[in-house]
Each structure stands twice: as C-alpha cells, then as structure tokens.
Amino acid sequence: MAEVSVKYFSAAGAQNTAATLEAARARAQQLGITQLVVATSTGKTALHAAELMPEMKTIVGVTLAAGHWEVYVAPDPDLVVEAEQKGVKFLTGVHALMGSVASAIQRKFGGLPAEEIIARTYYTISQGTKVAVECMLMAADAGLLKMDEDIISVAGTGTGADTAIVVKPCFSNKFFECRVREFLALPRSDSES
Amino acid sequence: MMSVSVHYFEKPGPKNTEATLQAVKARAGELGIKQIVVASNTGRTAFAAAQLMPEMARIIGVTEAAGWWGTDTPPDPETIAQAEAVGVRFVTATHGLMGAVEWAMQETFGGLPPVELIARTYYTVSSGTKVAIECLLMAADAGLLAMHEDAITIAGTGKGADTAMVVKPTFSNKFFDLRIREFLAMPRV
Numbered sequence: 001m002a003e004v005s006v007k008y009f010s011a012a013g014a015q016n017t018a019a020t021l022e023a024a025r026a027r028a029q030q031l032g033i034t035q036l037v038v039a040t041s042t043g044k045t046a047l048h049a050a051e052l053m054p055e056m057k058t059i060v061g062v063t064l065a066a067g068h069w070e071v072y073v074a075p076d077p078d079l080v081v082e083a084e085q086k087g088v089k090f091l092t093g094v095h096a097l098m099g100s101v102a103s104a105i106q107r108k109f110g111g112l113p114a115e116e117i118i119a120r121t122y123y124t125i126s127q128g129t130k131v132a133v134e135c136m137l138m139a140a141d142a143g144l145l146k147m148d149e150d151i152i153s154v155a156g157t158g159t160g161a162d163t164a165i166v167v168k169p170c171f172s173n174k175f176f177e178c179r180v181r182e183f184l185a186l187p188r189s190d191s192e193s
Numbered sequence: 194m195m196s197v198s199v200h201y202f203e204k205p206g207p208k209n210t211e212a213t214l215q216a217v218k219a220r221a222g223e224l225g226i227k228q229i230v231v232a233s234n235t236g237r238t239a240f241a242a243a244q245l246m247p248e249m250a251r252i253i254g255v256t257e258a259a260g261w262w263g264t265d266t267p268p269d270p271e272t273i274a275q276a277e278a279v280g281v282r283f284v285t286a287t288h289g290l291m292g293a294v295e296w297a298m299q300e301t302f303g304g305l306p307p308v309e310l311i312a313r314t315y316y317t318v319s320s321g322t323k324v325a326i327e328c329l330l331m332a333a334d335a336g337l338l339a340m341h342e343d344a345i346t347i348a349g350t351g352k353g354a355d356t357a358m359v360v361k362p363t364f365s366n367k368f369f370d371l372r373i374r375e376f377l378a379m380p381r382v
Contacts, residue, residue, distance in 0.1 A: 001200055001201070001202050001203065001209070001212060002200075002201045002203075002381075003198045003199070003200060003201075004198070004199050004201055005196045005197070005198055005199075006196070006197050006198075006199045006375075006376070007194055007195070007196060008194070008195045008196075008197055008374070008375050009194050010194065010195075016194070019194055112307065114305070114307075114310055117307050117310045117311060117314070118310065118314045120369055121310075121311045121314040121315065122314065123369070124326075124368075124369070124371045124372060124373055125318075125373045126373075133317075166381075175317075176313055176316070176317065178317045179317060179318075179382070180317055180318045181201070181381040181382070182199075182201050182379070182381060183199070183376050183379075186374075186375070186376075188359075188374040188375065189372070189374070190372065
C-alpha cells in the first residue's frame with residue numbers, strides 16, 4: 001500500500017496550476033513515470049510543465065480542437081514555439097470524448113450520445129478528470145505515448161490545471177481498458193474561486 | 194488547499210478493508226462528516242464500520258438486490274442483526290447503476306444502455322468506485338441520508354472494502370448533480 005499526499009483544492013481553477021504540477025512531478029519521481037500529457041489551450045500550462053519537469057522523456061500538450069478556438073481560446077504561437085523548444089510535442093485534433101461529432105448530434109437532435117455519457121460521468125469527479133482522460137486518449141491515438149508504461153495526465157477547469165491522475169493509457173477504441181490508478185490533485189467543488 | 198494522505202492499494206480485495214475503514218474514520222473526523230454508506234453483501238463490512246465508528250450519526254449498509262443472491266452472497270441474518278444492534282440501517286433494493294432493468298435489457302437484447310455505460314465508466318477508476326456511487330444513490334433514494342451534508346461512501350471488489358470517497362450526495366433522478374470530492378482509498382489495478 002502506498003500512502004500518497006493528494007492535493008484537494010477547495011475551488012476549481014487556474015490558481016491551482018503550480019500545486020497540481022508539483023504534485024505530478026513528485027509522484028512521477030516516486031513511480032518512475034517519464035511521460036506526461038497536459039491539456040493546454042494556449043500552450044502556457046504545457047510550457048510551465050516542461051520548465052518544471054525537464055526530466056520527462058515525453059510531454060504531450062493537447063490543445064482544443066480548432067472548432068472551439070473562437071468560443072474559447074486558440075493556441076498562442078509564441079508559447080507553443082517556446083514549449084516546443086523545451087521538448088513539448090503539441091497535438092490538435094478531434095476530441096475523444098466531448099466536443100466532436102457526438103456533440104454536434106446532441107446539439108442538433110438532442111439526446112445524450114454514448115461518449116457524452118462517459119464524459120458527464122467523469123464530470124461527477126471533476127471537469128479536469130474528464131479532460132485528462134480525453135487528452136490521454138488523444139495522445140495515445142496520435143501515437144505519441146509508450147502504451148506499456150503508465151503516464152500522468154494533467155488538466156483543469158477552463159484554464160490552467162487543477163487535476164492530475166496516474167493512468168494506464170489506452171487507445172480510444174479500447175476505452176474500457178483505461179485505468180485511472182491514482183488521483184494526485186483534484187478540486188473538491190466545480191465552482192471556481 | 195488540503196494535503197490528504199490517500200491509500201492506494203497494490204491489489205484490490207478484502208485485505209484492504211481495515212485500512213480503508215481507518216482512512217474513512219480519520220478523514221470523517223477531520224471534515225466533521227457524520228454519515229457513511231457501506232456496500233455490504235452479508236452485513237459484515239457494515240458491522241465492522243459500525244464498531245470502528247460509533248460516532249457516526251448514520252451508517253447505511255447496502256446489500257445486493259435479491260435477484261443476485263443466487264449468484265453472489267445473500268445477507269447473513271445474524272450479522273445483519275448484530276450490525277443493526279449497533280445502529281446500522283440496511284437497504285436492499287433495486288441497484289442504482291448496474292444489475293437492474295438495463296442489465297436485463299443488455300442480457301436479452303445486447304447493446305450498452307446509458308446507465309450501464311455510466312457504471313462502466315466508473316470501472317475505469319475502480320470496481321469499488323462504481324459500487325460506492327451506486328450504494329450512495331440507493332441510500333439517498335431510500336430516504337436515509339441528510340442530503341445537505343457530505344457523506345463518505347465505501348465499497349470493494351467482490352467483498353470487503355478497498356475504495357472510499359467523500360461525496361456530495363444526490364438522488365438517482367438528479368444523478369448529474371453528484372460530486373465526488375475526494376478519494377480516500379482506492380486500488381491501483
């Protein structure tokens with residue numbers, strides 16, 4: 001049995017980014033994990049992670065798909081270049097759980113498609129849990145992960161990071177083989193401070 | 194921000210029961226939580242929780258629905274009586290997520306109905322996570338929880354306990370309002 005010091009934040013949001021990344025770094029060192037996936041709309045959180053964890057062999061920064069850039073935020077080219085220089089590989093593609101064709105079906109015809117149910121189930125833990133699993137699936141499908149090694153996946157609520165999980169990675173077409181092994185950081189509430 | 198010492202077990206199963214219940218007692222004391230829900234086929238785990246945590250205002254033991262007793266393990270009347278004598282209230286009812294009408298639909302017609310999909314999503318965290326949420330919904334729907342107070346819900350893999358969570362409770366018909374606030378114990382595999 002491992003007793004792990006987990007960060008539980010009273011409110012969700014970007015103010016938890018530094019503590020979340022520190023928790024990811026500390027547990028990665030204990031477990032020997034060398035691959036990290038980071039949800040990063042602009043590239044800022046991925047850059048922060050790369051600066052904090054130069055020892056990582058793989059850091060994948062997953063941005064929003066381009067269809068969401070106008071509504072939310074697009075990658076910042078300067079931040080992306082800076083992060084790439086520190087070894088981050090960026091991925092922009094179809095969202096694996098929420099915000100792609102199933103969401104378009106829901107918006108036009110109603111109902112709750114299967115991927116959206118999965119996503120909303122993870123929302124009962126935190127928004128970041130959903131996004132962290134989603135980004136892990138996208139990084140796996142893009143061929144950027146070693147699939148026989150655990151990873152840490154980091155995501156947040158809107159911007160920054162407030163959730164970090166240790167995950168046994170899987171491809172999206174083997175979704176039910178995914179395994180969240182540990183939570184390292186999590187907000188206790190959806191509301192942002 | 195709170196740093197909480199969480200138990201991550203190398204393997205699932207009943208050997209983690211004592212450590213799980215101890216983690217619950219410690220965190221309930223810190224947070225002032227007075228209600229726990231325990232998945233308990235025979236009544237044994239609920240009884241153990243009640244003996245360890247006499248300070249709880251509400252301990253709800255949730256057994257399997259009777260349609261599963263032939264396949265799994267039915268409640269043990271003596272253990273149930275012992276647990277009730279120390280304050281446990283038991284619920285035996287339609288399962289909140291898996292193993293009810295949608296299960297029958299899946300068995301008969303195939304496919305993966307929505308509530309079963311929710312259950313299998315929780316399985317990606319742990320078997321106990323699914324069962325703990327399910328039991329929480331069942332205890333809430335039975336009218337046995339104070340719905341404005343957080344609860345700790347406890348379940349395991351097969352028998353005993355290896356998963357515990359602090360949860361903002363909800364009724365099953367408001368499922369998407371549910372919020373898992375903290376994991377206190379969980380198996381890693």
